[in-house]
Amino acid sequence: MKEKNPWHTPVTIIITVIGVIAIVALVTVAVLQNRPLPQKYKYGIVLDAGSSHTALYIYEWPAEKDNNTGRVEQTYSCKVKGPGISSYASAPLKAGESLSVCMQEAKQRVPGRRHSQTPLYLGATAGMRLLNSENSSASDKVFQAVEEALQKFPFSFQGARILSGQEEGAFGWITVNYLDDRLKQGLETKGALDLGGASTQISFVSDNYDGSESPDNAVTFRLYGNDYNLYTHSFLCYGKDQALRMTLAQQTQSGPGTINDPCFHPGYTESRNYSVLYDSPCVSDRKPQGPPANFTHIGTGDFQQCQEVVKRIFNSTHCKYSQCSFNGVFQPLLQGPFGAFSAYYFVMNFLNLTDTSIPLEAVREKLGHYCATPWNQLKQQHPKVKLKYLSEYCFSGTYILTLLTEVYNFTSENYPNIKFIREIKGSDAGWTLGYMLNLTNMIPAEAPDSPPLPHAGYVSIVTVIAILLLVLFILSLRPLWPLCSKRPQIV
Template sequence: MSSSTMNDDEDEYNGELREMKDKNPWHSPVTILITVIGVIAIVALVTVAVLYNKPLLQKYKYGIVLDAGSSHTAMYLYRWPAEKDNNTGHVEQIHSCKVKGPGISSYSSSPWGAGQSLTVCMQEAVQLVPGSRHQETPLYLGATAGMRLLNMENASASEEVFEAVTGALQTFPFSYQGARILSGQEEGAFGWVTVNYLDDRLNQGLKTTGALDLGGASTQISFVPEDYDGTESPNNSVTFRLYGNDYILYTHSFLCYGKDQVLRLALSQQTQAGQSALSDPCFHPGYSDTKKYSSLYETPCTSSRKPETVLPAEFTHTGAGNFAKCQEKLKHVFDFSKCGYSKCSFNGVFQPPLNGPFGAFSAYYFVMNFLNLTDTSVPLDTVKKALTRYCATPWDQVIAEHPTIKVKYLAEYCFSGTYILTLLTNGYNFTEDSYRDIKFIKQIRGSDAGWTLGYMLNLTNMIPAEAPDAPPLPYSGYVSVVTLMSLLIFAVLVISMRPFWPRCSKQPHII
């Protein structure tokens, strides 16, 4: 074949290729423009969806609650997401501060001191809450059994203490909401709310946890019994509707049965004869202290028990260190002789059968943690043996082993541990099996167990009666769906242009 013929064939082949290229719609400027615009639109759609729904930098609101207990006051600082305020934002504790000195009820003779004692902790709150949030941050003070007793004994002194506290708290840049005495029922119920809120049992409708609270002047038990409608002893019943679930809560507060007041009850019972010396099985062997008789009867819990005979000014309080005898002495502070209901705890107070797990906090935790007895999987007999050994430990040895603990607190751990075990088993009717359902707790997910969080949640309406509406998709799911739909639209667009796709043709052969 001649070279000219080959050149003609090559020119013809190149011409056909140019013709095919010219007829290919993908090489059309309009098609290219439409494709580019489509891709840009899809990218823009996904970008806008991501940016519009991207979580913003978190902003918070704050709340402050002062727990004015009988033995001390503590400040708790809480925060929650500002954009989820009212019904959905989860509240967390970010700081706590123990006020130096005794509880505010101890300042009855010098009320101004009660207000001054709060200054240091409140200054910490000023530093921790952003300045832009100061004026909108609610500040509450709730007083418990110590102020209940003072109010019973001297109402005017109680008012003066509250006036001093109010004057001090109003000097800080927060939204002060007032100070008040909580009823025992409120203290128990709000403690139950706190425990179950922190454990996410309320918003998920899970089986709830009971609450056991022990302070210096009172103790509370709260739980949801089975088959309980609240009609038997209605004063011990509280009804909640939280997150769309109804709860009929049994709760009772025993004033004068906190560990400090029970110690006075026990000592007053053992010194009715007005003796000058008392050998106490609830204190370590070798322990000795001089106590004033007047201190035993200066509270409403024991004033009615004061003997009519003239008492000496003081008595010598020594330890004998015998757990079994201590427990027998402590059983006498309870009255098990009467019950006008289907079932009682003590002192004729109605209590339905125990139900579910329990969280025991406040003094329950601190005492049992010191004694290394927070593990309730250990049989009760083992717990009793441990207390028997500890109470029998010589006082000098106890001091030597715990040099950093104040002598007052250290001296009372044998008594307090024995009282806790007696209260739980003899008072509240916990058995060998149900005792295992108790968990001694200080905090849940970083927040202290106690009534303060439940109190603030109630006053700020942070827990809705009905379950809040949840978004149909989480953020990540939303972005995934938008991306998938965008790709699907692009695929449909490509397929719809199939008629314009280039058709395959046989390439000419070069000979």
């Protein structure tokens, strides 16, 4: 009779089947527990409604946050065609319509499943501040038209409002320091210099300023677990476009038919309308009585004389504080490095003067040479630049240098501390990123995706399966037990 194979018994087969199942279960649990977890992202949209144009920015950040502050990155920007929304005061519906192209882009860029959870904000700056002060009813109608247009999109619209100058300056400061990783790492912060068309802002942390002197200029932020006491001030009407109006208003006080302007190039001649020039709250109260309809604007191209003209729009004669910048506004001593953006960058970049290692005297010489360049020669050198913009670079460059050195008191020693920037790490420098970063503190963080099992449960299951496999292995050796027991013992 053939001897029965002990490995083919039912018990052995059952042990083998259970062992295979246990091994498959162990591998499955390990794979599921240790697979990469998908990163959740949130999105935010901010519309920057400036005085000269509107821009849309899309921001993205992980749903899990660092020290209560989301790590925000700009993923897309769209410049709205046409002027700023404040220009549509007489046709407010067009203000809302102008945003539709960029909003459709945003609809495509943000994942559809996130549309309803994506906050949408519109912040208006100096252009709407001026319109609101001049005609609040027109300002309200523009906002109403904008809100109605934005509410048609599937995002979570959070409203449209005018940012105060203090907010604009403070959020610009956050942007510059966030992009440089200074906030997260607790490094010395950078000051922020922002220049728009209708206003300019200066913001920085000073060891000499605790907010007790001129408390209206003090802002406190808590970001990444650190507190920051910030000095900030916004000068309405001192953006480059309104500053140009003020210098022209100074030169046309008597209502002349012709002015010779040192801030425009030799050979430049343009007929300007008095009503258009004085159609701004920044200069409307200075309009001369009974002027002609137009005046002839003639350029003479003299940098030094231009600087004298520019200085006259700043009032530095009175200060009730320990120290002031201009117009009686308190300013502590400048401290640390500064980032200068918006029109600061675009003007100085065009003039090839963004390298602040160039001595100040050399900068003045270069500006002097540029302003003295004949208008016809300049047009030939820059055929693709719009004539309006091209004609104003001499004034804008002179204005920027005068503002920095004669008003904010940057000297040849600390002027190199300024860095002219357009963007850092793919994000545009400006107030919108700081605004979004601050607002993420108000957005609840989602719980991150977690493994299927808690760590203790995972360890327990793996341990039980491992013990089971060991027992099964020992039992599988059962046919060999008799052989081991029959071995002769050596005496």
